[in-house]
Amino acid sequence: MSEQKKSIFDNPLTFLAASYPYLFVVLLGIGIVYVKNLGTVNENSLPARMFDSTTIVKELPVSDPAILTAVDAAMMKKPSDELIAKGKEIYATSCASCHGADGKGDGAAGVALNPKPRNFHTNDGWTNSPDLTGMWKTLQEGITKNGMAAYDVLPADQRLGLIHYIRNNFMTDPPAITDATIKEIDEKYQLTKGTFKPGTIPVSGAVSFLEREDAELVKKLDTALKSLESKSKSDAGAKLFLGAVVDKKIALSFLLSNEDWKDGTESFLKVIKRNLNGNGFKYIVFSMEESEVDKMFNYLKSSL
């Protein structure tokens, strides 16, 4: 065999050595293409999974239904000194951090906010309004997009104390509270009627409660409605009941879900009063003659 016929393929080692430069160039090429397209590579990889906190169901605390203190026109114009003192206390603990101890909108917690927390000393540029209705609206609904939270958990009388504390101490020229203002605010928010706060039970509890109670309650309600229909002309108590309710179904299911009222007319009125607005009865119940309440009570007790 002559020397010329030797080729690199004859010796595997020579072959490997000869291919290294090519291999190097190919790998380098792949590397460059990869680095250039790093953005696309990342884009196409799986998106990061964000934890969705909105799916966490917070359990409601158990709380009894209640009528929050009703306020009257006089209180809206001038709450008691105790209420204003209470307002001062609430201001110091809940508002001063943003609105400043002197109401100038310069509290430490408000520096990063835009718009700045309101300076109560000027009447210009309020989002709602510096009058009673506007301030009530702010506390009821908040201006959440601007960082002002709602304070609707404050009972109506304390809210008035707070508003008047701000008016008396920080506002240079607070808009007058006229009868028209009071009418307007009462029409919007029914302050003089008292705010009804429905009771709450934990969601999980409510679901199992409904599953258990619903079928039975629906059956009882059906019977009660039929009896009411048949007696609505003949029985004075049934007639009185129909006149005393906004919604007979709601009123009947309210009475069916609660036995306390059956002790006597006094308990009956008490139970209704405790939950007026939410139980289907009208205020008329409290101006009815004793004998009428008796008749209505006797009818209901015998039919439910």
Ligand code: HEC
């Ligand atoms: C986290 C900071 C912060 C706290 C705490 C806070 N506020 Fe505010 N408040 C703001 C900001 C910000 C604005 C400005 C919103 C705007 O101009 O729309 C504002 C505006 C207001 C306004 C004027 C609304 C209008 O019509 O322009 C009132 C009234 C008010 N707050 C009352 C209160 C009261 C009362 C409290 C305490 C119970 C309170 N705020 C607590 C940040 C706060």
